[in-house]
Amino acid sequence: MDQPSGQDAARAAVREGTLPPSRRGGRPGIVRALSLRLFAASAVAFVGLYAYWSYGVYQTMTEEAAYRAETLLEERRTYIRALVETAVNGADHQRRTVNARARQVLRERGQRAQAIARHIWETRPEDATRRQVLEQIRETLRPIRFDGGRGYYYAFIMDTGETILHADSPDLEGTDLRVVRDLEGRPIVPSLIDYLREHGEGFYNYVWEHPNRPGKNHAKIAYGVLFEPLNLGIAVGDYLEDMTATVKAETLAQLEAMRFGDDGYIFAGTWDGISLIEPARGRDMWAVTDPNGVKVVQELVGAARAGGGFVRYVRPNLQEGYPRSERLSYVLPVPEWEWYVGAGVSIDDINATIADVRREIRSDALRSLVLGSLLVALLAAASSWIALRSARRVGRDFARLEAALAEDGRNPDRLQADALRHAESHRLAIAIHGMVERRDAAERALEQQSRKLERSNAELERFAYVASHDLREPLRIVSSYVGLLRRRYHGQLDADADTFIDFVTEGAQRMHDMIGDLLEYSRIKRSATPFEAVDLNEVCAQAVQNLTASIRETDARVQIASALPTVRGRRPMLISLFQNLLENAIKYRNPDRTPDIRVRGGIRDGEAVVDVADNGLGIDPAFHARIFQIFQRLHAAHRYPGTGVGLSICQNICESHGGRIWLDSEQGRGTTFHVALPLTDGTEASPDGADSARETAPAR
Template sequence: MTASPRQVRPTSARQESGADPGKKKPGLVRSVAMPLFLASSLALLALYVYWGVGLYRSMNDEVQYRAETLMEERRSYIRALVESAVHAAEHQRLTVEARLRRVIRERVKGALAIADHLWRGRPAGTTDAEVAATLRETLRSMRFDDGRGYFYVFDVETGEGILHAAMPQLEGKDLRTVRDPNGRPIVPSMIEMIRDQGEGYYAYSWHHPNKPGDAHQKVSYVGYFEPLGWGIASGDYIEDMIADTKAETLAQLRAIHFGDDGYIFAGTWDGLSLLGPHEGETVWDVTDPNGVNVVQDLVSASRSGGGFVSYLIPFAEDETEAVHKLSYVLPVPEWEWYIGAGVSIDDIAASIDAIRAERRRNVIKHLTLGSGLVLLLATASYVISVRVARLVGRDMKSLLSFLADDGRHPETLDPEAMNGAEAHRLAEAVRDMAARRDAAESALERQTRSLEKSNADLERFAYVASHDLREPLRIISSYVGLLRRRYHGRLDADADTFIDYASQGARRMHDMIGDLLEYARVKTVGLPFATVPLGPVIDEAVSNLAERIRETGATVDLVPTTCGVRGKETLLVRLFQNLLENALKYRHPERRPHVRISARVEAGQCIVSVADNGLGIDPVFHDRIFEIFQRLHPGDMYPGTGVGLSICQSIVETHDGRICLDSEPGQGTTFHVALPLAPPDG
């Protein structure tokens, strides 16, 4: 029976009255409370005096530090903004050629797709010449980037110009003789690239359709359209892509805003405003009301690697009150740009004055309240510590008494008698834990008995399968064999067929019972788990199938492994023997079998892969092949009962591992077996 609270409290009362030997000693908190109170009071008083004297002394330093902090915050803020903007501009600049290459490659790939579509979709009776003419005129009309981008096509074998949208006079000519202004061959290099790689990029100098001169740097991409033997190419000029990139970068910077009216500004080193006030104008000689050459100072700081510049805005004298502004600039040297941002700093002085006044008021208030608060806190802490010590001591005694008895008598602990909510919850948790432990022990005992009974039933089933079931099957097989010997050929053809079916069914039944018995034995093998090196296990599995390997003419490659796992050696040999036998059985009829067994260590597991070049398995059957008696091929083609892979999965699960496969029909199959590594101590 569970004891009531009335039965529990007298025990605690006896302990408090002197039954507990530990009660004779004073509590730790009570012993140190008064000395600690006196010492802490004196220490707090000394610290208070020191703090009061130093507070006034440090006030000015703190205000100065605050002023510097505010200024540094502004500096850090605009520095971070400008660095982010410059990093974005640098990224755009550094990726100009990569973007150019990507764009022209996509254009040529699109042209090749159009060519392939026209070629495959041509009407019946259309000649190659007609398709070629249609494709040429289709590509001729396609222009990019305001007309500067176009396609040009040449015959890979003859070098003849098929299409040149910008210079039609080159069409029909042998382009192998054409050179760029530097004497570099263009089409011959592209033809060589097509023959070596099938496609690629080529850089050279060429005419610009919208600009004078013939030494404009250009990058082209060429692809090969095999049905017509054409090289199809397109390119773009690096200077145009740089100009586009600059415009895109300015558009991105223009979209950046911060604060109430903050923005990013930019300009060139010769004074042209690219972004911000007076955009598009040359502002080299602009000065603020104090005579500061603003743009010149910004350019100078930028050329030096970046820096801060202070000035007044607006620059011109008008009715608007001037504002003191701090800007930070960084360069983009390759473009000769400066990029910057600025913030107003007039409010910092007002903020410092307000901070100084606030600090003075706080010092006076703290000095007034400090002494009384220190005394009050010290006294309160002493009283609370003594009270808490008493309450906690009582609760701890009850808990210790219950735990000393290993929680076997719940009536000795009453949560309702606890003084604190935490102790009440702790007492309930301790009692619940003891109850769960008792329930778990009972459940474990029942489960153990049930498991023992299940194992015994399984053993009896194995005995029946190996003796009682096989005995009548042997009798059936014997009499069917007797019928075959005596009457085969004497009765009609149907009788012979029926006898053959009965004989085959008996043999298949005998094999299925044997494999089912083997499948059941995997879980009941009595061998202990031990550290098993996988190298010898795999060698033994291969040795067991040596005769089968010779018969099939197979080659087996073994990658040496030093993996050691925790398991049962005979089961592991059977596992890899089954996988290897599977690879030999389902070999491809048109090539010699080749099996590769390798292992690697990954995430605390040894992963063994058995790869073959056999028939392969359709992905829709990957989950089904591990089910017992599942077969993917007729029995007259590949004998077996469909239990081999089920046994493999059962062995792997017995070792707390996993098995899966990768396969492509007609190419082969790879089984992956992951087994936990044996601990270092064996």
């Protein structure tokens, strides 16, 4: 007699519960794994407790230092934040008053010119002509300059637009300025004339060239007054950027004058890194880096552009008298000017305090580490001994459970729950017994249900077949007699009778078609035709030949790939499948174009997939799932005749072959049906979509 193999002996030992855990399947047994995990868990727990204890010691020691450091830092944060907010609020106030200040100054200058003109008019000689008075006013206003020479007066006659004074461009005097426009295309003087006629005086904004800056698109604001006795308009203006530059200079002077502490000062710069205040006024500080690699100005600009914030860095030695020190700075933006404004304080003394406390903490932590390590070693040894002892006991229980499960619970006497040592093993044994009982009951119930379902399906199939087959004979009698009535009495009775006879004839014919389709539908699963290797090229050729009359009648063009796969199936059913798809493509054609039907196929993911595409009406996506249901129709019967069974037959044929059918469609563009069928053994895959096609168009 042959000796049992080593593997068979091991299986027998498992069933008997005698195989040591460490030898089962070449893997560590549960006893050893459990002991190692318990030891590891104990060690981790002890190390965690020690770490928690050490952390508590460390935390206690650092809390005071952290509190002292945070208190000092918060005091200085609050101090410099208040300084910077004050400075920025002042700068923002100055910025907001630029326009108002400019308007006030221009109004005073305009009213001053009006007063000069009035004085000359009131003190004129009695024999003075209007032209002489105008010339005296012009020459009196001509030499008057403002703001370092950039501000001046100009005057014009209201009725003609003639310029009698333009101190900056005398060549314009005597010309009609009504034709002059700014860069935005607005007429300057006509608009100002209209405004002065209505209001007498007021402001006007426009764009003009700057005498000291390149370009002609500089925003300017003017104030004009009307001197009514001579119908004379007098105006004075200034550039907004010049007004802003003046205010900026005043603001920077105020910021530079702010000092605090021993070496504290306000600093400011532009968002592109140019310093605006000493000690680095006018220098590009964008690339300045402290010893720690911090891009100081870039960090300050980033914090300002984000709305403000604190930045820590080592102050660079910009000039003599500014030694390097670690700084804490706070910055805020002036976004309209693209400035950052900030202030900083030294925190070297805070760092020294923190360093002393940390040295003390490291010393105490080292002592705690030595004591804790000894304690962890003792506890680890004790936990290892306990884990190994407990794991052996658990292993014996699990050996019994494993032996019972190796037999799928078919021998319940091998697993006695009361013989197990631990409560968990006892409950598991009871659960295994219950599971086995439920499994056996479920298997019996499933077997009974399967037999009932098979009988029910067979009866339904027989009923559908018999019903559809037996109904055809009485329907044939009804159709015959209705036809007899139509031939003998059509046109001899009234119009209603003819209509009723037509309705009955049409209904009988429709019922005949539905019963025929239902009979065909029920025959699919009852077919006894054996499965064989079927060449889909021959199937599609036969389907096209069967539809020759419809193709000729509709002038349809059918293109079929020349290398369709070979599948395993029933040839007559597959011909019916593709004939139904081609017939649908012809029936639901677009009336505005010739039917164009393309059949392509190949091997995809180990199965044959054939696509039947047309350029017909298309199908609404909402009906994609419904069209495969039996007797489902999407169009009225008088427009597109049929019973609504064709696609149900297609789906039934696919499923009876172990395949599937689905579609893609776009309304008005056409529909593509995809048919997936199992391959026959030995079918070779050809590149999908690379096969050539032949065109089938029967001769007319």
